[in-house]
Amino acid sequence: MEKPEKGAGGGRSRDARGEAGATVNRRDFLRVVAVAGGAAFLGTAADAEALYDLSGWPDRMGMLTDLTECVGCRSCEAACNAANRLPAPEVPFDEKSVFEQKRRPTANAYTVVNRYEPPKSGNPVYRKVQCNHCEEPSCAAACPVRAYTKTPEGAVLYDKDVCFGCRYCMVACPFYAPAYDYESALEPRVVKCTMCHGRVKAGGVPACAGACPMGAVVFGKRKELLSVARDRIRKHPDRYVDRIYGEVEAGGTSWMYLSGVPFGELDFPTKLPGKPIVENTKGFLSAVPLVLTLWPALLGMCYAANRNKEEKE
Amino acid sequence: MKTKNALAIALSLLAALAVAIGAGAEATPAQTAGPAKGKMPGKVILGTLADRYRPVAFDHAKHVGMAGSCAECHHQHEGDRALTCTGCHRMDAAVFRKNVDLARIRPCGGCHPAKDNPGNPGMPTLKAAYHRACIQCHRDVGSVGKDPKGCTETCHESGALARAK
Numbered sequence: 282m283e284k285p286e287k288g289a290g291g292g293r294s295r296d297a298r299g300e301a302g303a304t305v306n307r308r309d310f311l312r313v314v315a316v317a318g319g320a321a322f323l324g325t326a327a328d329a330e331a332l333y334d335l336s337g338w339p340d341r342m343g344m345l346t347d348l349t350e351c352v353g354c355r356s357c358e359a360a361c362n363a364a365n366r367l368p369a370p371e372v373p374f375d376e377k378s379v380f381e382q383k384r385r386p387t388a389n390a391y392t393v394v395n396r397y398e399p400p401k402s403g404n405p406v407y408r409k410v411q412c413n414h415c416e417e418p419s420c421a422a423a424c425p426v427r428a429y430t431k432t433p434e435g436a437v438l439y440d441k442d443v444c445f446g447c448r449y450c451m452v453a454c455p456f457y458a459p460a461y462d463y464e465s466a467l468e469p470r471v472v473k474c475t476m477c478h479g480r481v482k483a484g485g486v487p488a489c490a491g492a493c494p495m496g497a498v499v500f501g502k503r504k505e506l507l508s509v510a511r512d513r514i515r516k517h518p519d520r521y522v523d524r525i526y527g528e529v530e531a532g533g534t535s536w537m538y539l540s541g542v543p544f545g546e547l548d549f550p551t552k553l554p555g556k557p558i559v560e561n562t563k564g565f566l567s568a569v570p571l572v573l574t575l576w577p578a579l580l581g582m583c584y585a586a587n588r589n590k591e592e593k594e
Numbered sequence: 595m596k597t598k599n600a601l602a603i604a605l606s607l608l609a610a611l612a613v614a615i616g617a618g619a620e621a622t623p624a625q626t627a628g629p630a631k632g633k634m635p636g637k638v639i640l641g642t643l644a645d646r647y648r649p650v651a652f653d654h655a656k657h658v659g660m661a662g663s664c665a666e667c668h669h670q671h672e673g674d675r676a677l678t679c680t681g682c683h684r685m686d687a688a689v690f691r692k693n694v695d696l697a698r699i700r701p702c703g704g705c706h707p708a709k710d711n712p713g714n715p716g717m718p719t720l721k722a723a724y725h726r727a728c729i730q731c732h733r734d735v736g737s738v739g740k741d742p743k744g745c746t747e748t749c750h751e752s753g754a755l756a757r758a759k
Binding site: 342345350352354404485486490491493494495496497499500501502505506508509512 | 710712713714715716718719721722723725726729733745
């Protein structure tokens with residue numbers, strides 16, 4: 282928010298400071314304008330800030346997937362299918378032929394496991410894919426109708442009742458997590474992992490974590506998982522690459538990963554910024570309502586003043 | 595114990611045992627073992643967690659010969675685990691080394707909880723502990739740990755049990 286504004290917005294801010302007094306910073310100015318102008322639009326700017334601040338939720342939960350433990354049994358897929366009452370898959374969950382191609386989560390499978398055979402790894406490496414439940418989700422930022430909510434439990438939830446199907450979230454997600462239910466003609470919706478929010482609220486663990494025979498998917502407080510992950514890397518530096526994927530990627534995710542091979546070899550996006558993707562646009566977008574409401578007024582005043590002058594002449 | 599020979603032996607032994615997933619508690623030493631103090635268990639039925647598969651018949655005695663050290667599985671000394679010395683040893687310094695009280699070595703279920711415990715994500719569940727301990731060595735046997743069907747090659751019977759329920 283504090284970054285210098287570009288273009289028209291910046292010019293506007295400087296003008297504003299002149300009017301409102303040099304000691305007023307931009308954020309205060311926004312608030313003043315919001316009240317004075319009664320611009321309901323500006324609510325979005327204020328909320329964008331709130332979305333970023335997770336300090337009030339120190340106990341939010343997360344997941345840790347240890348890719349060195351996963352043996353590709355697909356128990357997590359089966360458990361997810363059952364817990365979410367999804368239709369039976371075309372091929373059974375103990376079928377290995379699915380590994381012949383890389384899959385993405387779909388409307389009927391909130392999580393999928395893909396197999397990789399990195400050159401330096403003796404055993405194949407299996408990667409479980411699902412929504413990573415970002416700390417500051419870009420799907421939520423992109424959604425025009427606020428169908429996405431970051432919950433205090435850590436999960437990012439989707440509300441199909443407000444969604445009107447623009448699918449901006451699918452474009453915005455750096456992990457290609459949200460899927461679209463193309464099968465349903467009357468009530469199409471976006472679908473994705475919910476981190477079993479209902480089960481968690483009831484004191485349980487997400488279905489995939491409960492089903493994993495290897496403890497490769499573990500549920501717990503995010504901060505504790507981070508310390509567990511750091512501990513494992515410290516104790517077994519030969520087993521893990523020195524990186525916890527999801528600690529900072531895209532501003533941090535609830536779902537984090539440990540791996541024995543570089544994450545790039547497992548199709549993880551490795552060039553994501555270490556800050557929320559929302560930051561790229563937040564400054565600009567929060568200035569839009571301001572520009573839209575104030576510029577017409579100011580330009581109109583200029584026009585009126587000049588016209589009066591012309592008339593006098 | 596990690597030679598191919600040993601693994602081949604392990605495979606044949608385990609296949610013969612028709613071990614099933616269950617991954618139950620070893621806390622129930624089977625008939626042959628007898629809970630006599632200071633004696634290692636022989637065959638152990640791992641059955642408390644049996645769900646999709648039948649209880650696992652684990653031949654503890656056979657594995658003792660192959661493991662080389664109790665700590666391969668009973669890893670109480672690893673890292674900074676807060677276990678007391680007297681949990682396993684009678685503290686007579688003079689004969690400390692020879693004085694491991696076998697009856698007090700903990701089974702997996704002595705530390706690893708049977709139920710998911712989100713409050714302590716660093717401690718693997720009993721199910722995870724069993725699988726990790728077994729697959730650590732058996733992952734190179736056949737296709738164990740390499741494809742979904744490897745589960746029934748060495749240890750587990752088919753999933754008929756749970757579905758029958």
